[in-house]
Amino acid sequence: MLPVVVVHGGAGHCPKEMSESAKKGVCAAARAGYEVLRGGGSSMDAVVEAVTQLENNSLFNAGCGSVLNIKGDVEMDALVMDGQTLASGAVAAVRNIANPVQLSRLVMDKTSHVCLTAGGAQQFAESMGVPLVQQESLITDYARMRWRQNLAPEANPVECQMGKMGTVGAVAVDVHGNVASATSTGGILNKMEGRVGDTPCVGCGGYADNRVGAVSTTGYGEAIMKVTLARLILFHMEQGNTQSAHKYAGEEDHEFLLSALRSVGRGSQRFSPGLHEVQSGRSRWGGDSGPSRSLGRSFLQHPDVLGCSSGRCSALRSVRGGTPDREHHHPTMTSKY
Amino acid sequence: MLPVVVVHGGAGHCPKEMSESAKKGVCAAARAGYEVLRGGGSSMDAVVEAVTQLENNSLFNAGCGSVLNIKGDVEMDALVMDGQTLASGAVAAVRNIANPVQLSRLVMDKTSHVCLTAGGAQQFAESMGVPLVQQESLITDYARMRWRQNLAPEANPVECQMGKMGTVGAVAVDVHGNVASATSTGGILNKMEGRVGDTPCVGCGGYADNRVGAVSTTGYGEAIMKVTLARLILFHMEQGNTQSAHKYAGEEDHEFLLSALRSVGRGSQRFSPGLHEVQSGRSRWGGDSGPSRSLGRSFLQHPDVLGCSSGRCSALRSVRGGTPDREHHHPTMTSKY
Numbered sequence: 001m002l003p004v005v006v007v008h009g010g011a012g013h014c015p016k017e018m019s020e021s022a023k024k025g026v027c028a029a030a031r032a033g034y035e036v037l038r039g040g041g042s043s044m045d046a047v048v049e050a051v052t053q054l055e056n057n058s059l060f061n062a063g064c065g066s067v068l069n070i071k072g073d074v075e076m077d078a079l080v081m082d083g084q085t086l087a088s089g090a091v092a093a094v095r096n097i098a099n100p101v102q103l104s105r106l107v108m109d110k111t112s113h114v115c116l117t118a119g120g121a122q123q124f125a126e127s128m129g130v131p132l133v134q135q136e137s138l139i140t141d142y143a144r145m146r147w148r149q150n151l152a153p154e155a156n157p158v159e160c161q162m163g164k165m166g167t168v169g170a171v172a173v174d175v176h177g178n179v180a181s182a183t184s185t186g187g188i189l190n191k192m193e194g195r196v197g198d199t200p201c202v203g204c205g206g207y208a209d210n211r212v213g214a215v216s217t218t219g220y221g222e223a224i225m226k227v228t229l230a231r232l233i234l235f236h237m238e239q240g241n242t243q244s245a246h247k248y249a250g251e252e253d254h255e256f257l258l259s260a261l262r263s264v265g266r267g268s269q270r271f272s273p274g275l276h277e278v279q280s281g282r283s284r285w286g287g288d289s290g291p292s293r294s295l296g297r298s299f300l301q302h303p304d305v306l307g308c309s310s311g312r313c314s315a316l317r318s319v320r321g322g323t324p325d326r327e328h329h330h331p332t333m334t335s336k337y
Numbered sequence: 338m339l340p341v342v343v344v345h346g347g348a349g350h351c352p353k354e355m356s357e358s359a360k361k362g363v364c365a366a367a368r369a370g371y372e373v374l375r376g377g378g379s380s381m382d383a384v385v386e387a388v389t390q391l392e393n394n395s396l397f398n399a400g401c402g403s404v405l406n407i408k409g410d411v412e413m414d415a416l417v418m419d420g421q422t423l424a425s426g427a428v429a430a431v432r433n434i435a436n437p438v439q440l441s442r443l444v445m446d447k448t449s450h451v452c453l454t455a456g457g458a459q460q461f462a463e464s465m466g467v468p469l470v471q472q473e474s475l476i477t478d479y480a481r482m483r484w485r486q487n488l489a490p491e492a493n494p495v496e497c498q499m500g501k502m503g504t505v506g507a508v509a510v511d512v513h514g515n516v517a518s519a520t521s522t523g524g525i526l527n528k529m530e531g532r533v534g535d536t537p538c539v540g541c542g543g544y545a546d547n548r549v550g551a552v553s554t555t556g557y558g559e560a561i562m563k564v565t566l567a568r569l570i571l572f573h574m575e576q577g578n579t580q581s582a583h584k585y586a587g588e589e590d591h592e593f594l595l596s597a598l599r600s601v602g603r604g605s606q607r608f609s610p611g612l613h614e615v616q617s618g619r620s621r622w623g624g625d626s627g628p629s630r631s632l633g634r635s636f637l638q639h640p641d642v643l644g645c646s647s648g649r650c651s652a653l654r655s656v657r658g659g660t661p662d663r664e665h666h667h668p669t670m671t672s673k674y
Contacts, residue, residue, distance in 0.1 A: 086564065087563070088563070090533075093455065093457065111529060113532045113534075113559060114533075114558070114562050116533070117429055117430050118455035118456065118531055119455065119530065120530035124529065192450055192453065192461065193457035194455055194456060194460070195450045195452070195453060195457065196427075196451075196454050197452075198451075201452075201538045201539060201540075201541075202540075202541060202565060203541065203562075203565035203568060207565070222449065222450060226423035226539075228565060228568045231565045235572050
């Protein structure tokens with residue numbers, strides 16, 4: 001099977017002056033992930049490598065470049081999931097770690113647990129020989145400037161999330177047909193201390209299942225969690241496999257999906273443009289230019305879509321058998337964030 | 338609509354000498370939840386009340402009576418979810434709190450976030466006037482004895498989870514037809530510090546959606562997370578609503594479901610007997626005594642089952658219209674844990 005990697009640089013508005021560099025960053029991450037796959041590496045190796053690149057790039061809200069919480073500190077979340085075993089690893093509200101995505105993988109590989117948080121995650125990192133880094137090394141001037149700006153009494157809680165890219169993530173399928181997903185984030189600007197978003201929550205920030213595909217999400221985490229977005233996408237991709245699924249997804253169910261997805265964007269359209277962008281992704285890869293109001297629906301209407309990438313939400317469907325066309329297997333299906 | 342509450346006292350083996358008291362505790366919690374509903378309270382009020390009762394009962398692994406982590410400390414997780422708004426609140430690895438389920442509700446009601454962890458959750462509790470309690474007040478002699486026992490080099494990692502009941506939870510539907518779910522736990526005995534299980538993870542430890550129903554899960558959290566069990570159950574309950582869903586749930590999909598559920602029980606049957614017990618629950622409420630190998634399937638085969646309660650996993654389907662029979666609306670559908 002031809003390997004594929006899909007990378008996103010996160011939801012959120014990207015300031016014009018950063019646009020070109022950010023695009024380069026996403027492309028470089030996708031290329032790095034693809035090199036791993038081309039060298040025979042697993043999809044898990046690939047997504048961890050791609051996300052590591054973005055964590056190390058100070059333009060993105062993950063690792064170095066993370067947004068700051070209300071106290072001016074960096075607390076990060078990350079998740080990896082292996083579609084072959086359904087195993088996952090996560091860290092929540094972890095500090096002083098350069099690459100939370102790598103620590104997540106260690107949680108998956110080296111413990112009997114799925115998720116470690118706060119001090120416990122940090123102790124585990126030390127026990128694994130992962131160096132703790134000074135918090136200062138993760139904080140950019142830009143992040144600190146925005147944090148200060150948003151402490152001001154007149155700061156607008158919606159506006160304050162803008163001007164910075166969101167959570168980063170990657171999904172991949174390797175030559176053996178195994179899929180994997182990885183997601184990493186600094187969370188929401190000026191969040192409360194200890195806030196855990198959707199990212200480390202299995203089924204919300206990501207999901208991977210060889211039988212269906214892999215998803216990594218980004219957007220307003222509190223809204224994503226309402227609908228367990230990653231799992232929801234995969235359920236509907238799964239349904240897209242059969243004619244009866246199409247029938248099942250009748251009016252009433254569409255209404256439910258729309259309702260659920262509306263509740264994702266409820267009053268926070270500017271927080272979660274990703275949900276709309278996925279439709280662009282669908283249009284781009286699926287070729288349908290008709291109106292669409294629901295993410296689930298877009299997949300249902302396009303059971304053969306392979307990759308859907310918009311920089312807001314990336315979803316990859318694993319294909320078993322058949323000869324997919326070249327466009328769908330472009331080595332670097334990068335986001336337009 | 339007639340209100341209903343379903344309460345479970347958790348997966349895990351209950352020692353014989355505690356059996357009667359534990360049954361009484363679950364019944365008392367269900368009665369307390371039902372009193373709230375009968376007084377016109379919301380389903381959310383009811384599930385929080387029921388779970389609070391179990392947290393205060395030292396026989397259960399939640400609040401007072403929680404198991405200890407590897408260092409001998411109590412770290413608790415809890416989740417509430419409101420089926421009308423899809424809003425949820427959670428705390429992860431929180432210490433010194435008598436009633437984590439109540440703190441979860443405060444996170445939902447008083448912050449813009451869904452989940453707070455560790456020190457951040459504790460600070461939030463203080464800011465809300467929730468008293469911090471001495472850790473000693475949450476630790477029973479029994480919990481400490483088991484912790485010591487399991488530190489021994491010859492301790493069996495599977496055996497060590499036995500002899501204690503698991504996570505507790507409740508689901509309810511109120512007179513307005515709104516459903517809610519609540520789950521609370523001390524986690525797994527001798528877990529690593531900072532370990533977060535399925536409980537506070539939306540879609541894993543619980544889920545509630547007025548259009549489908551509400552679920553609270555218990556069992557081996559790391560396995561539950563593999564399949565986002567609560568969300569999976571609701572997806573299949575949802576499919577049970579239509580004939581086409583039955584068709585959709587054909588052989589291939591059953592195989593997937595079975596595979597997923599097998600992976601839940603993989604090598605840890607004694608950790609997660611709940612998955613089997615739910616089938617008993619199905620038999621009990623649904624009246625089908627035939628063989629069943631999958632939880633999702635049991636719902637698909639019984640689209641009209643209202644409540645399924647086994648003390649291991651409780652699931653409640655909200656019913657719109659029609660006159661349900663008396664048995665299904667028994668005020669205290671308590672678990673047999």
